[in-house]
Amino acid sequence: MKPVLALIFILLAFVPLKLKMEAACDRIAPGSLSIGLREQIGQSAFIAVLGGFRSVIADLLFIDAYSAWERTDWTYLLLRLRQATELQPRAILFWEMAGWHMAWNAGTAALEDDSKSPAARRRLQHDYLELGKDFLVRGIAHNPEKPQLYEALARLYRDKFHDHARAAENFEKASRLPGHASYDERFSAYELSYCEGREREAYDRLRTLYQRGEKERLPRLLNQLRAMEERLKIPANERIP
Amino acid sequence: MSSSLGRIAAIGRTTFTELARLRVFYVLVLFALVLIISSSFLARISLQQELQVTKDIALGAINFFLSMLAIVATAQLLPRDLEDRVIYSVLAKPVRRFEYMLGKFFGVLGLLVISLVAMSILCLAVIHLREEAAVRETMQQLSQSPSDELDHALVAVHQAGANRDLILALLLTLTKAAVLVSLTLCVSSFATSNIFTISAMAMVYLVGHLESIARDYWLHQRAAGWLARTFLAVVAFFFPDLQAFNLSDQIIAASSLSNLMLLKLLGLGAIYIVGYIVIAIAIFSQREL
Amino acid sequence: MTEPAIHVSDVTKVFATPFRRRRIVALQHLNLEIAPGEIYGLLGPNGSGKSTTLKIILGLIEPTRGSVRIFGRDHSAVGVRRDIGFLPENAYFHKFLTGAETLRFHAKLSGLSGRETKSRIAELLATVGLARAGDARLSTYSKGMLQRIGLAQALIHHPKILVLDEPTAAIDPAGSRDIQNLIVSLKERGTTILLSSHLLTQVQEVCDRVGILHRGKLLREGHLEDLLAIENQTEFIVENATPDFLDGLEQQIASTNARVVRRKPQTSLEQFFLKVTETSDE
Numbered sequence: 001m002k003p004v005l006a007l008i009f010i011l012l013a014f015v016p017l018k019l020k021m022e023a024a025c026d027r028i029a030p031g032s033l034s035i036g037l038r039e040q041i042g043q044s045a046f047i048a049v050l051g052g053f054r055s056v057i058a059d060l061l062f063i064d065a066y067s068a069w070e071r072t073d074w075t076y077l078l079l080r081l082r083q084a085t086e087l088q089p090r091a092i093l094f095w096e097m098a099g100w101h102m103a104w105n106a107g108t109a110a111l112e113d114d115s116k117s118p119a120a121r122r123r124l125q126h127d128y129l130e131l132g133k134d135f136l137v138r139g140i141a142h143n144p145e146k147p148q149l150y151e152a153l154a155r156l157y158r159d160k161f162h163d164h165a166r167a168a169e170n171f172e173k174a175s176r177l178p179g180h181a182s183y184d185e186r187f188s189a190y191e192l193s194y195c196e197g198r199e200r201e202a203y204d205r206l207r208t209l210y211q212r213g214e215k216e217r218l219p220r221l222l223n224q225l226r227a228m229e230e231r232l233k234i235p236a237n238e239r240i241p
Numbered sequence: 242m243s244s245s246l247g248r249i250a251a252i253g254r255t256t257f258t259e260l261a262r263l264r265v266f267y268v269l270v271l272f273a274l275v276l277i278i279s280s281s282f283l284a285r286i287s288l289q290q291e292l293q294v295t296k297d298i299a300l301g302a303i304n305f306f307l308s309m310l311a312i313v314a315t316a317q318l319l320p321r322d323l324e325d326r327v328i329y330s331v332l333a334k335p336v337r338r339f340e341y342m343l344g345k346f347f348g349v350l351g352l353l354v355i356s357l358v359a360m361s362i363l364c365l366a367v368i369h370l371r372e373e374a375a376v377r378e379t380m381q382q383l384s385q386s387p388s389d390e391l392d393h394a395l396v397a398v399h400q401a402g403a404n405r406d407l408i409l410a411l412l413l414t415l416t417k418a419a420v421l422v423s424l425t426l427c428v429s430s431f432a433t434s435n436i437f438t439i440s441a442m443a444m445v446y447l448v449g450h451l452e453s454i455a456r457d458y459w460l461h462q463r464a465a466g467w468l469a470r471t472f473l474a475v476v477a478f479f480f481p482d483l484q485a486f487n488l489s490d491q492i493i494a495a496s497s498l499s500n501l502m503l504l505k506l507l508g509l510g511a512i513y514i515v516g517y518i519v520i521a522i523a524i525f526s527q528r529e530l
Numbered sequence: 531m532t533e534p535a536i537h538v539s540d541v542t543k544v545f546a547t548p549f550r551r552r553r554i555v556a557l558q559h560l561n562l563e564i565a566p567g568e569i570y571g572l573l574g575p576n577g578s579g580k581s582t583t584l585k586i587i588l589g590l591i592e593p594t595r596g597s598v599r600i601f602g603r604d605h606s607a608v609g610v611r612r613d614i615g616f617l618p619e620n621a622y623f624h625k626f627l628t629g630a631e632t633l634r635f636h637a638k639l640s641g642l643s644g645r646e647t648k649s650r651i652a653e654l655l656a657t658v659g660l661a662r663a664g665d666a667r668l669s670t671y672s673k674g675m676l677q678r679i680g681l682a683q684a685l686i687h688h689p690k691i692l693v694l695d696e697p698t699a700a701i702d703p704a705g706s707r708d709i710q711n712l713i714v715s716l717k718e719r720g721t722t723i724l725l726s727s728h729l730l731t732q733v734q735e736v737c738d739r740v741g742i743l744h745r746g747k748l749l750r751e752g753h754l755e756d757l758l759a760i761e762n763q764t765e766f767i768v769e770n771a772t773p774d775f776l777d778g779l780e781q782q783i784a785s786t787n788a789r790v791v792r793r794k795p796q797t798s799l800e801q802f803f804l805k806v807t808e809t810s811d812e
Contacts, residue, residue, distance in 0.1 A: 003527045010523060014516040015478045021509045022456065025485045027502065052450040055489035056301035059294045090490050093293055145496075179396075182389040218387070244641045251638035255624060262626045325622040330683065333588045333616035333693075334639040335608050529545070530590050 040083055049087065058088035065101075074106045078131065085135065095139025096152050103132030103160050129160050150174035151181055154191075164194040185209060186216065190224055203228040210240060248336050249344045256348020260314050269313075270356050273306035277364050292371050292401040297489055299364040300407075303357070304414050304487070308446065311353060311418040315425035316438040318345050319525075328530060339522045342426060346518060349422045353415060361411050365403050372402030409498050410488035416510035417486035421446070423517035424481065430525040449483035452476055481513045533602040535691055535722035536570075536587060538562035541596030543582055543746075556582040557746040560596070564739075566690075569713065569723040571733040574743035580726045581619065583743065584695055587724070588616055600691065612640065615689035617680045619696045619726075625669040629660055629679050632668060633686055640687035654682040659708065673700035681709065691722045698729060710736055763791065 038046040045057050065080035081098040088094060110116075110124035136153040143149060154170035157163040171188035174180045186209060193202035206225045209216040222240070229239045260266055277299045322328040331341065375398045383391045425442050432438045448455075459473035485506060491498055543557040557579045564570045574580050585591045587598055589606045598605035600613065623632050630651055637647040655664045658678040668676065677700055684692060697713075698706040706729075713723055713736050727733050733740060734754060741751040768776070780790050 003523065007520065007523050010516075010519055011478075014512075014520070017512055018481075018516065019456070019477065021505070021512050022453070022482050022485065025482070025502070025505050025509050026453065027485075027491070047447070050450060051447055052483060052487055053301055053305065055297050055487075059297045059301075063294065088490075091293070181393055182387075215389070247641065248639055251635055255627070255635055259624060259626055326618055326620070327622055327624060329585075329588075329590060329618045330616065330623060330636070330680070331639065332590055333611060333614065333618075334636060334687075335611040335641065336639050337608050530585070 037083065037086060040079070054087050055091075058084045058091065058094070061087065062091075062094055062097075065097075069101055069105060072109060074109065074128075077101060077106070081135070085139070089139075089142040092139070092143060092146050092148050095135055095143070095149055098135040099132040099139070099149075099152050099156060101132075102128050102135060103156050107132070107160065129156070132156060132160075145177060147174035147177040147180035147184070150177070151184065154187065158187075158191060164191040165198075168192040168195065186218070186221055190220070193224055193228055199228060199231055203232055203234070245337070245340055248340045249347065252331070252336075252341055252344020253347035253351065256318065256345050257351045259318075260349065260352045263314075266310070266314070266352070266356075269306055269310050270359060273302050273356075273360050274363055276302035276306075277360060277367060292368065292375055292398070295371055296368055296401070296403075296407060296492065299367065300410055300414070300489060300492070303360045303364060303411065304417070306360070307353060307357060307414055307418040308421055310356060311349065311421040312425050312439060312442045312446070314352060315345070315349050315422045316429060316442065317435045318349070319426075319429045320432070320435045320438070323530070332530070338526045342430075342518065342522050342525060346422060346426060350419055353418050353422070357411065357415050357418075364411075365407070368403045368407070372398065375402070406488060406492050406497055409503060410492060413486040413488055413506060413510075416507060417483055420481050420483070420486075420510055420513040420517070423514045423521070427517040427521040427524070430521040430528065445480060446483065448476055449481050450487075451484075452480045452482040453484055455480075456482070482509075485509060532566060534563045534599075535566045535568070535601060536562065536564040536724065537599045538583070538587065539597045539599070541583075541586060541593040541598060543579075543586060543591070544594045555746055557586075557593070560743075560746070560748055562741060562748065562751075564722060564724060566601075566722050567717065567720050568739060569717050569725060569737045571737035571740035572724060572726045572743065573728075573730070573733060573740055577745075578743040579746040580743055581695065582746075584616075584693055584724070584726060588614060588693060612687065613690040614693060615684035615687065615691070616693045617677075617684040617695060617697055619699065623668055623676070623679065623683070626667060628665050628667050629655065629671070629675075629682075630664040632679055633683055636683040637686050642687060650686055654685060657685075657712070658682045659705070674702060674705055677701055678705070681712075685716075689721070691724065692716060693724045695726045696728065697725065698727065698732060706732065 037049075041049070041057065041061070045060075049057050061080050061084040065077050065084060068074075068077035068080055081094070081101065085091075085094045085098060107125045107128035110128055111121050113121055113124070116124065133153070133156060136149055136156060139149045140146075140153065150170045150173045154167045154174065157170060158167035168188045168191035171184045171191060175184035175188060185205070189202055189205035189209060192198050192205065195202070203225070206221060206228060209221060210225055225240055228234075319328075322331070328341075332338070376395060379394050379398055380391065383394055421442070424445060425438060428441050428445075429438045432441070455473045455476040459470065459477045462470070488498065538560055541557055541560040542555070545554040545556055547554065560579075560583065562583075572580050572583060582591070586593050587600070587605060589598075589608075589611065592606065600610045603610050624635070627635065633651045633654060634647055637650060642650065651664070652661075655661045658681055660675060660678055660682070663671065663675060668679065671679065677697070681694075681697065684694070692713075694713075698709055701709065710732060713725070717723060717736075725733065725737065737754060739751070739753050742749050771779075776793070780793065783790055
């Protein structure tokens with residue numbers, strides 16, 4: 001009986017300590033897996049995912065997506081990008097590339113597809129733009145502290161949707177996060193300057209940047225500031241030299 | 242005390258020698274080295290993007306092979322000694338059973354450390370070379386851009402390359418492997434064959450990576466039915482949370498592991514190792530030879 | 531009164547099979563006492579409980595009932611094993627080690643210092659006739675060589691008690707004779723020896739006392755001359771007697787109530803073999 005008691009005692013000491021320490025070590029949860037994933041990626045890959053190789057499988061899927069891009073197989077590319085981002089939602093690179101592939105590459109290919117009517121091409125391009133946006137928005141939801149995805153979304157709004165207000169908003173959000181690109185504030189101000197009714201706000205921002213010194217006084221900023229001064233009829237003594 | 246340490250060291254050295262002279266050890270390490278090198282050829286995307294993928298796959302290879310080595314090397318120690326009756330000549334000496342178990346543990350750990358060092362050197366060399374190439378490419382691409390843009394881009398490259406978190410990831414991989422050694426010894430202390438131990442540990446390995454989910458479900462009573470709840474409780478109580486030692490999410494997210502969290506993780510590893518070895522000793526002490 | 535070297539008191543050992551299907555009674559109420567400096571032979575057919583007895587004495591397994599004391603101390607105390615050297619039956623050692631490495635390993639387990647280990651290894655390799663094979667891996671050793679290295683590791687720490695399970699198994703007659711001589715010389719130095727063997731002739735030559743186990747029970751035990759004495763038979767071995775003298779002796783015996791059971795000029799096969807091989811070596 002004695003050894004059994006010793007074992008029970010050991011377990012009674014071990015288990016609570018184990019649970020307490022595990023709770024203290026809980027960090028980023030990798031996120032749940034969708035039911036359909038096992039069918040999509042196959043049994044071996046799924047077991048590897050369960051066995052702690054989630055990240056590696058995500059990398060391999062991402063590499064496969066790259067091959068799909070080279071073949072211009074947009075459907076397969078989309079599938080692989082969805083799988084890679086599902087498996088590794090903390091990889092900024094995956095979301096950013098997914099947004100780029102859909103909005104720029106697939107979207108442009110759709111627009112240039114001669115086999116379809118112009119209306120159909122525009123519709124398809126719009127669908128791909130929405131898919132690209134969706135990737136970036138979901139990426140931001142998983143990684144709200146990373147500026148890169150806000151920057152990518154801002155570029156998408158600027159270059160593809162021509163939505164300057166949203167572009168400005170996203171550049172501004174990025175500028176408030178650590179590790180943001182140095183041009184975020186400037187770009188936000190530039191985009192704002194194209195928004196109807198927000199010229200004064202844009203001018204104030206450009207002015208603030210100008211006052212920070214030579215570092216910010218890049219040619220485009222100076223040109224934009226002067227244009228705003230003209231548009232807003234800023235008094236001469238308040239204008240930049 | 243010193244003679245006890247001497248006996249543990251003697252058994253540890255002999256165990257290390259036994260494993261290092263096994264061909265399977267060299268084959269496993271060779272596979273890992275091949276995979277680490279080939280990871281840099283797998284990613285045919287831009288050099289900056291390659292870095293992250295290369296690091297991920299190299300870490301994954303090291304993790305896999307070290308875990309496999311830990312289980313396979315440990316699983317055959319006790320059955321072999323029992324089958325060959327070597328254990329009689331060892332335990333007929335003034336050797337306590339706990340000294341025997343600890344000697345086995347440290348012998349395998351020594352082997353794992355050496356394997357990890359070999360694989361890490363290669364991994365760091367491959368990543369360093371890729372990082373240098375990525376820096377050159379970035380400087381070329383952004384040669385006309387403002388200096389702050391170039392600096393920002395270079396920071397991103399270095400973050401994706403070899404850094405403190407990579408070293409910590411390797412350290413935690415070793416910790417996880419040590420946990421697997423202690424747990425394999427625990428299973429081996431009552432198992433009657435090598436095959437049983439390896440099969441059981443394969444299951445433990447899989448379940449261990451899902452332990453945090455099982456624990457979460459059990460703690461928050463998300464499971465329906467007493468059978469499911471019992472199963473989740475068993476997993477939460479006895480299986481290690483192996484996913485905790487996986488830093489790839491952290492590395493991917495480029496969010497650095499704090500020193501406090503590192504200490505907690507090492508502490509968690511120590512609790513697992515000590516706990517499983519004590520249980521292994523308790524069981525083995527009562528085993529009829 | 532001197533403490534016995536080994537004192538087995540009312541030991542019973544029952545092995546339970548998995549799921550408690552059957553119980554195997556390996557030993558029943560075994561009582562055994564071996565005095566210091568004695569050579570004791572433990573005999574019995576296969577499955578009689580000899581190996582179980584040896585394992586219990588060595589503390590490798592625990593008896594179900596009863597106790598075992600080694601020089602007055604409980605057998606399960608680890609310190610007791612400093613006084614015991616054990617050669618297991620069909621001794622297996624780590625095949626990946628060399629002979630010298632094996633002895634070094636066992637010396638470390640026994641707590642010997644570095645210097646003592648070095649001298650002891652050289653001495654024992656010479657004693658067991660493996661001086662030239664010390665640097666070869668055990669995987670290259672023959673069965674006989676493995677047995678010799680097993681004996682060497684049993685002796686590495688100058689044990690007071692030597693437990694030998696089939697010490698001359700797989701060894702040729704010359705080697706067997708060497709081991710026998712070694713056993714006798716150890717006895718002269720005061721070592722207590724517990725010997726388990728199937729080779730009854732050898733047991734007869736070296737042992738002071740024997741015990742016969744059968745189905746876990748000690749059937750007979752005692753000094754050899756007492757056990758083997760046949761009350762009404764006496765053996766003379768005569769050398770250089772003439773045939774006439776032997777005829778006269780036989781007639782004299784016939785004139786009494788006694789009778790000659792056997793008259794045959796003969797040596798033992800072992801002695802004949804040794805004589806031939808020694809002559810051949812010369």
